[in-house]
Amino acid sequence: MSQTSFGIHTPFAATLLERRDLSADTALFKVAPEKAALPALSRFVPGQFVQLSVPGAGEVPISPADLPSMDGSLELCVRRVGHVTEHLHHLPAGSKLALRGPFGTGFPIREMAGHPVLLLAGGLGIAPLRSLLFHLIRHSQEFGEITLMYGARQPKLMLFREELSALAAQGKLRLYLTVDFAPEQPAGTFSCTVGLLPDLLKGFSFDAKRTYAAVCGPPPLYRCLTVELEDAGVEARRIFLSLERRMRCGIGRCCHCALGQKLCCTDGPVFRLDELQQIPEAL
Amino acid sequence: MKTRFLCQNQLPEFLKILQLFGELHGPTVTDAGVTAFAALEDPSALRLDYQRTQIPPKKYLIPFREELLQYRDDTYHQNEIKAPEIVLFGVHSCDLEGIAYLDLVFLGDRPDPCYSARRAGLTLVGISCEPDDFCFCNGSFETAPCDLFLTARQDGFELSVSSAKGEAIASAAQHLLTEVQPFPQTERPTCPIRPQDPELRFSENPLWDKFARTCVSCGACSVCCPTCYCFDVREYPSLSGGGSRLREWDNCLFATHGEVAGGNFRPTRLERLRFRFLHKYCGFTPLDGMTSCVGCGRCKQLCPVDIDLREIIDTQPKTTPELP
Numbered sequence: 001m002s003q004t005s006f007g008i009h010t011p012f013a014a015t016l017l018e019r020r021d022l023s024a025d026t027a028l029f030k031v032a033p034e035k036a037a038l039p040a041l042s043r044f045v046p047g048q049f050v051q052l053s054v055p056g057a058g059e060v061p062i063s064p065a066d067l068p069s070m071d072g073s074l075e076l077c078v079r080r081v082g083h084v085t086e087h088l089h090h091l092p093a094g095s096k097l098a099l100r101g102p103f104g105t106g107f108p109i110r111e112m113a114g115h116p117v118l119l120l121a122g123g124l125g126i127a128p129l130r131s132l133l134f135h136l137i138r139h140s141q142e143f144g145e146i147t148l149m150y151g152a153r154q155p156k157l158m159l160f161r162e163e164l165s166a167l168a169a170q171g172k173l174r175l176y177l178t179v180d181f182a183p184e185q186p187a188g189t190f191s192c193t194v195g196l197l198p199d200l201l202k203g204f205s206f207d208a209k210r211t212y213a214a215v216c217g218p219p220p221l222y223r224c225l226t227v228e229l230e231d232a233g234v235e236a237r238r239i240f241l242s243l244e245r246r247m248r249c250g251i252g253r254c255c256h257c258a259l260g261q262k263l264c265c266t267d268g269p270v271f272r273l274d275e276l277q278q279i280p281e282a283l
Numbered sequence: 284m285k286t287r288f289l290c291q292n293q294l295p296e297f298l299k300i301l302q303l304f305g306e307l308h309g310p311t312v313t314d315a316g317v318t319a320f321a322a323l324e325d326p327s328a329l330r331l332d333y334q335r336t337q338i339p340p341k342k343y344l345i346p347f348r349e350e351l352l353q354y355r356d357d358t359y360h361q362n363e364i365k366a367p368e369i370v371l372f373g374v375h376s377c378d379l380e381g382i383a384y385l386d387l388v389f390l391g392d393r394p395d396p397c398y399s400a401r402r403a404g405l406t407l408v409g410i411s412c413e414p415d416d417f418c419f420c421n422g423s424f425e426t427a428p429c430d431l432f433l434t435a436r437q438d439g440f441e442l443s444v445s446s447a448k449g450e451a452i453a454s455a456a457q458h459l460l461t462e463v464q465p466f467p468q469t470e471r472p473t474c475p476i477r478p479q480d481p482e483l484r485f486s487e488n489p490l491w492d493k494f495a496r497t498c499v500s501c502g503a504c505s506v507c508c509p510t511c512y513c514f515d516v517r518e519y520p521s522l523s524g525g526g527s528r529l530r531e532w533d534n535c536l537f538a539t540h541g542e543v544a545g546g547n548f549r550p551t552r553l554e555r556l557r558f559r560f561l562h563k564y565c566g567f568t569p570l571d572g573m574t575s576c577v578g579c580g581r582c583k584q585l586c587p588v589d590i591d592l593r594e595i596i597d598t599q600p601k602t603t604p605e606l607p
Contacts, residue, residue, distance in 0.1 A: 008393050008395065008396065009351045009352055009361060009396070009528075010352060010359055010360070010361045011359055013357065013358045013359075053359065055354045055357075055359075055518075055520075055526060056354065056518065056520030056526045057518060057520075058516070058517065058518035058528070059516065059518070059528075079544075081544045081545070082544055096357045096358075098358070098359050218545075219546065244543055244544070245543055245548070246542060246543050248514070248515060248516045249514075249516065251393055252392075252568065252569070253388065253389070253395070253512070253514070254513060254514045254515065254516065254530075254533070255512075255513040255514075255533075255535065255562070255567070256513070256515070256533070256540065258535075258558070258562070258567065259548065260561065261561065261562070261565060261566060261567050261568065261571055262567075262568050263567065263568050266568060266569075267568050281541075281548050281549060281554065281558075
């Protein structure tokens with residue numbers, strides 16, 4: 001159900017249920033929207049985004065990091081990086097928030113059915129891919145092999161580490177973790193590869209012709225990773241990237257999220273690589 | 284078939300009739316000497332011989348700053364939108380085309396409630412014009428969307444009605460109008476915008492560098508453009524606990540426009556200029572392929588460093604339109 005015309009600017013009321021710190025500057029916020037929002041907000045596709053309002057601060061576009069739940073609550077993984085997110089990070093549980101959405105295109109979960117799926121996440125890019133991963137795992141019989149390659153700057157910045165390791169231990173996915181550098185770690189703690197995500201991909205053998213790739217991370221990562229993926233044999237039309245722009249309105253009006261002649265909020269934020277290759281400023 | 288004609292000397296009476304349909308606004312000259320659309324409390328302040336106003340009529344539909352929402356009692360509320368009934372008189376066809384484009388953007392999919400309310404209260408009375416050196420419209424003023432259009436003829440105006448509202452005005456002014464034989468169609472000098480060569484968009488045309496070196500990113504060309512509608516959304520908390528969310532005109536020539544956390548996708552003037560050009564002439568989702576430049580000439584007239592995008596548009600040598 002889409003929002004009424006009266007409601008395109010008016011968000012639904014929501015409450016901050018709990019927050020879980022994932023790193024020094026990143027936390028997972030569990031947000032429960034009011035009942036009236038459930039028909040719209042409980043039907044998002046992984047990769048779509050919602051506009052989260054922090055009263056007095058403003059709105060930010062955030063892609064949920066989980067799947068639609070029975071009670072309608074959403075998990076939003078947010079780094080403290082700007083005006084609105086700074087305010088959000090100071091709020092105690094029970095605080096009032098507001099939500100609009102969902103907006104934009106998600107990952108093409110129907111099109112991916114029957115194919116192996118390779119998820120590539122850099123840093124905070126794990127957030128929307130965690131949502132997609134949960135979908136793939138929940139419907140694993142519909143998909144081929146599920147692989148997640150996740151790179152972070154250093155071990156303590158690797159989000160959802162235990163959760164992902166536990167899922168991998170249950171055989172739900174193939175998990176490859178890498179960090180850019182590993183400072184001293186006490187013996188017996190977490191260990192993973194040290195290196196960049198594209199390096200990880202180099203030594204990886206997979207059915208590239210049939211694989212769908214979903215990528216989310218910082219722009220420099222896209223530039224090198226897409227080359228590696230195409231070199232490995234993944235077709236550009238099967239590589240999907242989730243882009244970040246400053247969507248103000250979410251409905252294709254304010255033009256802040258423009259890339260070339262496309263708008264990130266309505267044509268994206270998930271784009272096919274071959275679409276983006278025509279747009280000089282996209283990546 | 285006869286056509287309706289308004290004698291020049293009946294114009295003041297006609298304006299009085301228009302005032303029955305809403306607050307009368309039209310082109311006038313402000314105390315500061317600026318040509319502007321403004322309320323005409325005294326209809327004699329009307330300046331129908333104007334070329335173009337500094338700010339286009341988009342200000343009636345998208346105010347420079349407007350409140351979208353208020354935050355109080357733990358929720359966001361949309362205030363009732365109070366849109367006055369306004370009769371905007373004396374709008375040139377380029378500006379009417381500009382409004383038609385804004386209608387596509389704001390009244391299409393998921394209509395904007397603020398815009399819809401203001402648009403519903405706006406009656407448009409167009410008028411024919413004489414192009415000057417800055418103009419480059421396609422001259423299709425017969426098709427310009429409005430309620431009523433006045434074409435200047437000898438000693439008066441020929442009326443064309445194109446909406447029920449326009450018909451209501453014409454009926455109310457029936458006693459001021461005479462029926463005359465239709466006027467022969469006159470050829471109007473035009474300097475149409477040529478279809479875009481896609482190669483030009485991001486080509487290595489040295490003109491782009493020339494423009495980028497002189498552009499000061501002042502954004503005047505967007506502010507005065509009848510079809511530029513980019514906006515920013517800001518939220519201001521109030522000391523009493525609530526707050527309001529506003530939207531304000533924004534500008535793609537400003538460095539902040541392409542900002543994201545930790546970066547900027549259009550950091551240089553060259554990129555921003557090209558982006559504006561691309562959007563203006565080649566369109567945008569979902570109006571991809573649609574030129575939104577209406578040829579009003581404001582951007583060229585107001586640019587402080589005399590950037591003329593027509594230099595890029597015109598792949599052939601420019602010819603000056605012959606005036607009638």
